[in-house]
Amino acid sequence: MELVIFVITAIVAIIGAIAMLTSKNAVHSALFLLLNFGAIAVLYLLLQAPFLFAVQLIVYAGAIIVLFLFVVMLLGAERDEEDANPIRWQAPVAIAMAVLLIGEIIWVLVRQSQDSVTRVGSSNSDFGSPAQIAQALFTTHLLPFEVASFVLLTALIGVVVLHQRRN
Amino acid sequence: MLPTIFYIGLSGLLFVIGVCGVLLRRSTLMVFMSIELMLNSANLALVTFANQRQSLDAQIMVFFVITIAAAEVAVGLALLVMIFMRKQTTNIDTMTTLKG
Numbered sequence: 001m002e003l004v005i006f007v008i009t010a011i012v013a014i015i016g017a018i019a020m021l022t023s024k025n026a027v028h029s030a031l032f033l034l035l036n037f038g039a040i041a042v043l044y045l046l047l048q049a050p051f052l053f054a055v056q057l058i059v060y061a062g063a064i065i066v067l068f069l070f071v072v073m074l075l076g077a078e079r080d081e082e083d084a085n086p087i088r089w090q091a092p093v094a095i096a097m098a099v100l101l102i103g104e105i106i107w108v109l110v111r112q113s114q115d116s117v118t119r120v121g122s123s124n125s126d127f128g129s130p131a132q133i134a135q136a137l138f139t140t141h142l143l144p145f146e147v148a149s150f151v152l153l154t155a156l157i158g159v160v161v162l163h164q165r166r167n
Numbered sequence: 168m169l170p171t172i173f174y175i176g177l178s179g180l181l182f183v184i185g186v187c188g189v190l191l192r193r194s195t196l197m198v199f200m201s202i203e204l205m206l207n208s209a210n211l212a213l214v215t216f217a218n219q220r221q222s223l224d225a226q227i228m229v230f231f232v233i234t235i236a237a238a239e240v241a242v243g244l245a246l247l248v249m250i251f252m253r254k255q256t257t258n259i260d261t262m263t264t265l266k267g
Binding site: 002003006010013014017018020021026029030033036037040043044046047048049051052055056059060063064067068071072074075077086087090091094095097098101102105106109112113127128132133136137141144148151152154155156158159162163 | 168169170172173174175176177179180181182183184185186187188190191192194196197199200201203204207210211214215217218221223224226227229230231233234235236237238239240241242244245246247248249251257260
């Protein structure tokens, strides 16, 4: 059962990613990216991460995709890519490097899978629940949590400064 | 629980698709989306390892990665809008100077 869900979700994720890469219209690309994010959220559920499932849907599928769509439509830049790439050799080299990278990943995975990958620790059904995440976030990882708030504040101020009118 | 290799393989594949997007597409918006895809694939790998080791630390790290990605997208898209107003294009090959 788990395998069936995984295979379907993985196929949806890969189709979403490839369609994002190949579609000419930036709005379509953003929507295919949304499909991919949704599929990855389902995989988070399979991996016992319900909190991250919710965060993925709210932050990525909600906020970030809406921001992308907003900017694409604001700029009217749906098809702003008609002219050919001035660097001719870039595309073949890029594809060759990508094939090399995927070959390397497959090689490492096949080599590693011969060692038995076993699960450390016992499985408890409570793992990854929002309560446990909150406990870890507000005790062990409190300092990074505070720092993250500063990062968000900096981004906020940065955006405001970028867009203020210069007199 | 499925073997970890399935999830890591999917994560690697999505990462490579993201790399292709960064290298092949000329629109800055598309490059941005591909970077988001790569961040997501890295997150998937982290969550997989969290589940395999039954340790919450990687899930906390994914939470922070999502936070930073949100901040990065906000600043990046603001920059993009500014550049578009200046140059009337999102083609990445026209952005060759730091000072507009």
